[in-house]
Amino acid sequence: MVYAIRKVTKALPKKPNMNALHPTLPNHDKLDKVKEIEDRLKNYPHLERCFFSLDSPIVKLREFYSEIGQLYGQDSESAFKEGLASLRKVLHALTTLKRINTRATRVLAWAEVQPEYIESIQLNPNLISEKQNNKFKKFTDLIKLILDFRPRKQRNKLIRINRILNKFNEMTLESYNSISDVVETSWDYLPVEVQDALHSLAQQIILKMPQFEQLAYGLSEDFLLERLNKGKNICNRLAISISTAAKNSKCKNKLELLKLLKNWDFSNNTPVQKSGGSIAITEIQEITENLAELSGVEQVKAVTHTPGDLHRTTFYLKLSVNMDKYGGFDTLEELFEVAERMALRAHRRLRESTGEKWYFHVSLDEDFSDYPNSNQIVAVAHAQSNNPPSAS
Amino acid sequence: MPSLTTHLQQAELNEEAALYNRQKYPHVAIIMCFYAALHYVETHAVWHRKDIYKLYCEEKLTQHERYQSYIDDINFNGSDDLSVAYKLLREGSEIARYLKSIKQSNKTSGQYFKLGADFYFKKLQILKDGLQISSIKASIKKT
Numbered sequence: 149m150v151y152a153i154r155k156v157t158k159a160l161p162k163k164p165n166m167n168a169l170h171p172t173l174p175n176h177d178k179l180d181k182v183k184e185i186e187d188r189l190k191n192y193p194h195l196e197r198c199f200f201s202l203d204s205p206i207v208k209l210r211e212f213y214s215e216i217g218q219l220y221g222q223d224s225e226s227a228f229k230e231g232l233a234s235l236r237k238v239l240h241a242l243t244t245l246k247r248i249n250t251r252a253t254r255v256l257a258w259a260e261v262q263p264e265y266i267e268s269i270q271l272n273p274n275l276i277s278e279k280q281n282n283k284f285k286k287f288t289d290l291i292k293l294i295l296d297f298r299p300r301k302q303r304n305k306l307i308r309i310n311r312i313l314n315k316f317n318e319m320t321l322e323s324y325n326s327i328s329d330v331v332e333t334s335w336d337y338l339p340v341e342v343q344d345a346l347h348s349l350a351q352q353i354i355l356k357m358p359q360f361e362q363l364a365y366g367l368s369e370d371f372l373l374e375r376l377n378k379g380k381n382i383c384n385r386l387a388i389s390i391s392t393a394a395k396n397s398k399c400k401n402k403l404e405l406l407k408l409l410k411n412w413d414f415s416n417n418t419p420v421q422k423s424g425g426s427i428a429i430t431e432i433q434e435i436t437e438n439l440a441e442l443s444g445v446e447q448v449k450a451v452t453h454t455p456g457d458l459h460r461t462t463f464y465l466k467l468s469v470n471m472d473k474y475g476g477f478d479t480l481e482e483l484f485e486v487a488e489r490m491a492l493r494a495h496r497r498l499r500e501s502t503g504e505k506w507y508f509h510v511s512l513d514e515d516f517s518d519y520p521n522s523n524q525i526v527a528v529a530h531a532q533s534n535n536p537p538s539a540s
Numbered sequence: 541m542p543s544l545t546t547h548l549q550q551a552e553l554n555e556e557a558a559l560y561n562r563q564k565y566p567h568v569a570i571i572m573c574f575y576a577a578l579h580y581v582e583t584h585a586v587w588h589r590k591d592i593y594k595l596y597c598e599e600k601l602t603q604h605e606r607y608q609s610y611i612d613d614i615n616f617n618g619s620d621d622l623s624v625a626y627k628l629l630r631e632g633s634e635i636a637r638y639l640k641s642i643k644q645s646n647k648t649s650g651q652y653f654k655l656g657a658d659f660y661f662k663k664l665q666i667l668k669d670g671l672q673i674s675s676i677k678a679s680i681k682k683t
Binding site: 453454460467479480481484485488489492493495496505507509510511512513 | 599600601608609612613618620623624627628631632635640641642655659
C-alpha cells in the first residue's frame with residue numbers, strides 16, 4: 149500500500165509512527181506467471197480463429213468453461229465470456245499494481261536527491277540511524293520525512309510528491325476492489341496460475357495488516373484516519389474474499405492456462421480461414437447447446453470430419469445412462485429424429501446464407517470420453533442440471 | 541459398376557427380405573431396410589447419370605458418408621425428410637448390428653426392437669417417395 153498524506157504542509161504530529169507500504173504484490177514467481185499469461189493472451193484474437201489446429205487451446209478453454217457453465221447453470225458461451233472477462237479484469241488490476249510499485253520506487257529515487265530530503269535527514273538524526281540500521285525501507289523513510297518535514301521553502305516539490313502518492317494510493321485501492329469483485333463472483337472461472345498469484349497476494353496483505361494499527365496510532369487527524377480505515381477495509385475485503393472463495397470452490401478441475409498457452413506454437417499454426425467459418429462456428433455452438441438441452445441427452449460434442457474445416461460436422465450425443473425411456477421420448481428413434489432435424493435445419497440455413505455445401509449430422513455414441521483427434525472437436529456442451537432425471 | 545436395373549432389383553430384393561423378417565426378426569428387417577435404401581439411392585444416382593463415388597471422391601469419406609452427402613445434396617422440396625429418413629435407417633441398422641448406443645441397456649437388438657420395425661419401413665417409404673423410385677421404375681418399364 150502507498151499511503152500518501154494530503155496537505156503535508158499542515159501541522160502534523162511530531163514523529164508519527166508512520167509506516168507506509170508499497171502496493172502489495174504477489175510473490176515474484178507467481179507474478180511472472182501472470183505476466184506471461186498476459187503476454188500470451190495478446191495473441192488471443194489470433195488464437196480465437198484457430199479452432200482447428202492440433203490441441204488448439206481455444207477448444208480446451210471452451211471445454212473447461214462448458215464444465216464451469218454446467219456447474220453454475222450457465223450456458224457454455226456465457227461461462228466462457230465471463231471467464232475471459234474475469235481473467236482480463238484481474239490481469240489488468242495486477243498489472244496496475246505492478247506499475248504503481250515500479251513508479252513509486254522511481255518517485256522515491258527522485259525524491260532522495262531533492263535538497264528537502266537531504267535537509268530533512270540532517271534535521272532528523274534518528275532517521276539516519278534508522279536508515280543505517282536498515283530498519284525501514286526507503287519508501288517508509290520518505291513518508292516519514294514528508295510528515296516530519298516543516299517546509300519553509302520549495303514546498304511545491306513536496307506537494308507534488310504527495311499528489312503522486314495520493315494518486316498511487318487511489319489506484320491501489322481501486323485495483324484491490326476490482327480483484328475482490330472478480331474473486332467474490334467468479335473465482336472458479338480463473339486459471340490456476342492466477343488463483344495462485346491471488347493467494348500469494350492475500351498472504352502478503354495479511355502479513356502487512358498489523359501495520360495499519362501502527363499507522364493509526366501515529367495519526368490524529370480525522371481525514372487521515374478515515375483514509376487509513378478505508379484502505380484497511382479494502383485490504384481486509386480482498387484477503388477475506390480470496391480465502392473464502394478458495395475454500396468454497398465448487399470446481400474440481402483447474403484451468404492450467406499457462407500450460408495450455410505454452411504448448412501452443414503460434415508461429416506454426418495459421419488460422420484456417422474457410423469462407424463462412426465464423427457464421428458456421430456460431431451456428432455449431434448454438435446447435436451443440438440446443439442438443440444438450442434435449443431431454444435424455446447428457447453431453448454433446450461437435451466434431452469436424454477434417455481438422456480446419458467445419459463443412460462436415462457431426463454432433464455426437466451422449467445419452468443419459470440406464471434409460472429405457474429416452475428422457476421425454478418414448479424411443480431412441482424419436483429422440484434421434486428430433487436431434488437430427490435440429491442439425492439439418494442449421495446446415496440448411498448455412499447452405500442458404502453462404503451458398504456452400506454443409507453437412508451436419510447427429511450420431512449416437514456411448515464411448516464418449518476419449519476422442520483421439522481432439523483437434524477436431526469444435527464445441528462441447530453438457531446438459532443443464534435441471535434436466536429431468538432419467539428413468540431407471 | 542452395376543446397372544440401373546441391378547441396383548433397383550437389389551433394392552427390391554433387400555426390401556422383400558426386410559418384409560419377410562418384419563415380424564419375427566425386426567432387427568434383421570431394419571438392417572435390410574437400410575440396404576434397400578442404399579440401393580434405392582444408387583438407383584436414383586444412376587438414373588440421373590451420376591456416380592456417387594466420383595461426386596465426392598476428393599474428400600476422404602466412407603462410401604456410406606458419400607451416400608448421405610448425395611441425399612443431403614438432393615433438395616427434396618426444401619424438406620429434410622429425405623436426409624432424416626436415410627440417416628435414421630443407417631443409425632437403426634447400426635443399432636441392430638453393433639448394438640450402437642444401446643450397449644448399456646444389456647439388451648440384444650432383437651429385444652430392443654421388440655416394438656417392431658414399422659418406424660423404419662415408414663422411413664424407407666419416405667425415402668422411396670423422395671427419390672421418386674416408382675416413376676423411375678415406370679420409366680424403365682416403358683423403355
